[in-house]
Amino acid sequence: MRMKWRVHVENYGFLLPSFLLTAVLGIYPIFWAMRYMFYDYKGYGDMIYIGFDNFTRLWGDELFWEAVRNTIVYAGGKIAITIPLSLIIAVILDRGLKGRNFLRALYFMPTVISTAVIAVVFFIIFNSYNGLLNQFLLKNRLISGAIDWLGPDYAMLTVIILAVWGAIGNYMLLFLAGLQSIPGDLYESAEIDGASAIQKFWKITVPMLGPVMQMIIMLAITVSLKGYESIMVLTEGGPVGKTEVMYLYVYKLLFPVSTGSAMIQEIGYGSAVGFATAIIVGVITGFYFMLSRRLNKIY
Template structure:
């Protein structure tokens, strides 16, 4: 087999993936980048307006509110998800009866569609006839129904639901990291008198450093981009309390009459999507910089 034939065979294997990437990935991005500089509402002629969409973006209170909501959502999700996933991984890494079944149960929410999951939780957290309120009222824990998806509680509710759906995935990654730590290190530490808490602090956490950095990076990017369950649960409401960046972009590009945006705005939506992607990229770069500084320190 000559060199040309080997190259042809190799490229023929990657050609389908390359075509899908170009058609479904690169082309939509280039299309959106073009319309950032146009006033285009999905019909009629696109009118070139230069940087007017970005000037409008800086004055758009809805967008900046969505940025703040995104940071609140992502921060709350990280604070809940990472520690719980690590704790569950440490517990289920021990020789417990039925640990494989417990791992599967905790991981199962990860493979469930976020839209389906949100519908189920909408039934559970419904303020009027939701299952949770009925149980709490039945056992006298609350005296009146709690508006879980109201203005005061909606953000906390969507954060808890998002954390429930993500813990299993990160737990599995932590388990993989824990199982790569040799048992001899723990045995040596026990002989030296280290208790389980000291072993966790001085052995487990430092040796999980690379895995922890990867998990935090995935958690940050996933949380900053997430909006599907929020769209089903609250549609960004009430009063925009759960309206996050990419849900706002979605409403600009695919508006509905019940949302905060009614008119389709492809040009402005493309500009907002680009700005949102830049924000996610900047946060990721800051995290990379801080994690590298931390590695150099230690």
């Protein structure tokens, strides 16, 4: 009994610092924000209790629902491109390719670079007037006029490209870990049976990566739905709200910027919007959990 008690004390002792950080920096701020959902409070002056008026306002807030639509488009585009591309790159780099360690480091490098720095670099590349991409296309006569990459028609595509470039390395590394856990005997047996490379990929690689892929998809969904930092630096949600996503909208309400859509600090309404945003992310995540259970039966 004493040995068991010591083991429990040691285990909980190791968990205690992490629990305290989670409680102070994660759990407490949630309850702190929830307190303001039912008040009209702008960061100064008195807090006025207004009941569910913030949620009534939220229901008719066109900017918020546009941000929801933009978030779904942004997350869907990022996931649809990033995961297949990361898997293909991981499969190629898992083979005996010359210089594969250098290529792995090269693809992983964007994940360790600051999001703000990446956004600034992409602004230099995709600038509509003197951006490097337009200069290259014009110089090689691939286009007749400069393309407004950060304009209403292409801004969402640009931020998705930025997100894909920044996420490929992380997911590629996870896929590589999964690929290296697949027994080589399976591929050797498939070769003896005359299976082609494509057949081995679909019949062995993809099914064996099922558990890893479920984790990667879960990670991609949550990160994509909550992502806003690169968009804030690159487009600030513009132009005319074309790249406004949910968490960027919440940020602007709680910490207004000079050129953003929310010019006045509204902590009460911002807390209500943040709560609704968390509910939406939770519903989408829960739907994926249901789908994931069916995938478990397949794999």
